[in-house]
Amino acid sequence: MKNILRLGIVMTIVSLLSAFLLAELYSITKPKIEIQKMAKTMEALKLVLPDAKVLVPVTKKIPVKDGEGNLLFEKDEIIYYQAYAKEDSSQLVGYAFKSVGNGYSSLIETMIGIDSAGQITRIKILSQKETPGLGTLSEDSEKFTGKKWSTQQFEGKTYEQLKVDKDGGEIVSITGATITSRAITNSIKSKLETLLPQIGISRDKNAEVN
Amino acid sequence: MSLFAEVIKGVYKENPAFRLVLGLCPTLALSTSMSNAIGMGLAATFVLVCSNAIISLLILLFSKILSEEGQKSINKIRIPVFIVIIACFVIIVEMVMSAYFPALSESLGIFIPLIVVNCIILGRAEGFASKNSVIPSIADGIGMGLGFTAALCSLAIVREFLGSGKVLGNLVLGAGYKPMLIMILPPGAFFLIGIYLGILNWLDLRKK
Numbered sequence: 473m474k475n476i477l478r479l480g481i482v483m484t485i486v487s488l489l490s491a492f493l494l495a496e497l498y499s500i501t502k503p504k505i506e507i508q509k510m511a512k513t514m515e516a517l518k519l520v521l522p523d524a525k526v527l528v529p530v531t532k533k534i535p536v537k538d539g540e541g542n543l544l545f546e547k548d549e550i551i552y553y554q555a556y557a558k559e560d561s562s563q564l565v566g567y568a569f570k571s572v573g574n575g576y577s578s579l580i581e582t583m584i585g586i587d588s589a590g591q592i593t594r595i596k597i598l599s600q601k602e603t604p605g606l607g608t609l610s611e612d613s614e615k616f617t618g619k620k621w622s623t624q625q626f627e628g629k630t631y632e633q634l635k636v637d638k639d640g641g642e643i644v645s646i647t648g649a650t651i652t653s654r655a656i657t658n659s660i661k662s663k664l665e666t667l668l669p670q671i672g673i674s675r676d677k678n679a680e681v682n
Numbered sequence: 683m684s685l686f687a688e689v690i691k692g693v694y695k696e697n698p699a700f701r702l703v704l705g706l707c708p709t710l711a712l713s714t715s716m717s718n719a720i721g722m723g724l725a726a727t728f729v730l731v732c733s734n735a736i737i738s739l740l741i742l743l744f745s746k747i748l749s750e751e752g753q754k755s756i757n758k759i760r761i762p763v764f765i766v767i768i769a770c771f772v773i774i775v776e777m778v779m780s781a782y783f784p785a786l787s788e789s790l791g792i793f794i795p796l797i798v799v800n801c802i803i804l805g806r807a808e809g810f811a812s813k814n815s816v817i818p819s820i821a822d823g824i825g826m827g828l829g830f831t832a833a834l835c836s837l838a839i840v841r842e843f844l845g846s847g848k849v850l851g852n853l854v855l856g857a858g859y860k861p862m863l864i865m866i867l868p869p870g871a872f873f874l875i876g877i878y879l880g881i882l883n884w885l886d887l888r889k890k
Contacts, residue, residue, distance in 0.1 A: 475755045482756060486740075486763050490770035497777055504781035512784070599788070604714065605846070605863040 512598070513583075517553060520585030520594040523565045524555035552667060555585075564588050567671060573659025575600060576607050576651040584626075584660055590673040595626045595660065600652075607652040621646040621653060626660070631668065634661040685821040692825025698802045699833035699875075700882055705802040708793050709834060710871040716850045719838035720831065721786045722793060725779065727827025729771045729797055734811040734823035736767050741812050764807045765798070772797045802830060837874055841865045 517527055530553065533546040552569035556562060566587040573580045578601035585593040597611045609621060616624040621644050635641020636654050645653035696702060699709045705726075712722045740763070744756055776794045779787040787794065797803065806826055811819040842848050845866030847855035864870050 478752060478755060479759050483759055483762060483766075486766050490766055494770060494773055494777075497774055501777040501781040505777070505784075508781065508784045601791070604866045605861060 516583040516596045516598055517568050519596050520583050521555045521566055521568050523557055525559050526556040526561050528554045571659040571663040573655035575602050575655040577602055580655055582656055590668055592626045592629045595623050602652050606649040609646050610652050631664045688818055688821040689825035692829040697829040697833055698826050704805055705800045712793055713834050713837035713841055714866045715842045716838045718789055719834035721790055723831025723834045725775045726797055726830050728775055730803055730827045731820055731823035732771045733768045733807055734819040737807045737811040738816045738819035768803055769798045840874055841870055
């Protein structure tokens with residue numbers, strides 16, 4: 473009995489001290505980590521929508537339920553950003569949003585900017601862990617020459633045009649990494665499919681104009 | 683053994699990756715580039731030094747306040763206690779890294795939290811820190827950490843150079859060089875570590 477008590481006390485003290493130390497450090501680093509994440513998102517937003525001065529996030533309430541289906545609370549989730557050219561939030565220039573696609577060996581997160589007509593302005597790969605030297609080339613953003621994959625090739629593309637060359641489309645895929653190219657292209661496409669009606673841009677009209 | 687010898691021992695004679703052949707998973711996975719290797723090496727060194735110091739301190743404390751019988755019973759929970767202490771330092775590294783070095787923390791990914799189960803660290807806690815006093819334990823931690831970092835770097839410099847034509851992230855071989863991709867893929871790590879172990883064993887045999 474005395475033995476068990478002794479073991480319990482030692483374990484409790486060690487755990488308590490560790491927990492206290494971590495809690496203290498967490499409260500110091502938490503805001504810094506948040507800022508770093510925000511800065512990364514802001515940088516990507518600026519890149520995909522160069523004309524934007526003000527970005528307004530549009531959120532949706534996501535219900536969080538417990539195991540029995542009772543509503544616990546509603547969480548705000550950003551679905552897309554509205555971009556304005558003027559600082560007083562007038563003159564809409566476009567929208568920006570994130571898409572996530574299942575690549576060859578990782579989830580690929582992409583930030584996409586579209587103008588008010590639904591054409592893509594720019595895209596940026598936010599995170600991926602694909603095969604080094606093959607899938608990782610998806611981050612290339614050099615000037616697009618028409619032969620090699622570059623994220624710049626998405627400029628001006630519309631919903632209808634998002635299809636890789638292997639599937640009969642126009643997007644030049646990465647040599648040796650078709651799955652990666654397809655994952656990115658299709659994730660943008662499916663995101664546009666749900667988002668365009670929400671924003672109020674018709675997909676069909678959009679195709680006709682181009 | 684002098685403290686200096688304790689440090690040096692970890693770098694060459696008892697190098698954790700090449701001699702003790704411990705912690706090979708991060709060694710193989712994170713030697714794709716020098717920045718990954720240095721980041722992982724230093725993170726592991728920090729955890730090693732801190733956990734070695736605290737564990738040897740704890741053992742010293744118990745030997746002062748507990749009876750012989752008490753120490754024996756405490757011995758039963760030494761592994762959970764070690765793991766809690768190691769995990770605590772690993773989370774410290776993880777939080778500090780993602781707050782101040784976000785790029786590095788992203789490229790090291792899951793391998794930082796996995797330091798908790800890195801056998802080098804538990805191995806040194808069990809094999810050295812719990813049997814020696816505080817200062818030699820710290821020296822051992824520094825030595826083992828440096829040895830691990832050196833092993834990672836020696837693999838990374840070759841893999842990065844051949845596999846992407848870069849040294850420390852700077853392109854040195856020019857754009858015309860076609861990278862030997864296999865070197866930064868997992869097989870390259872196996873080839874290279876095999877060659878290194880072979881060379882080290884050959885050197886040992888020649889000495890005898």
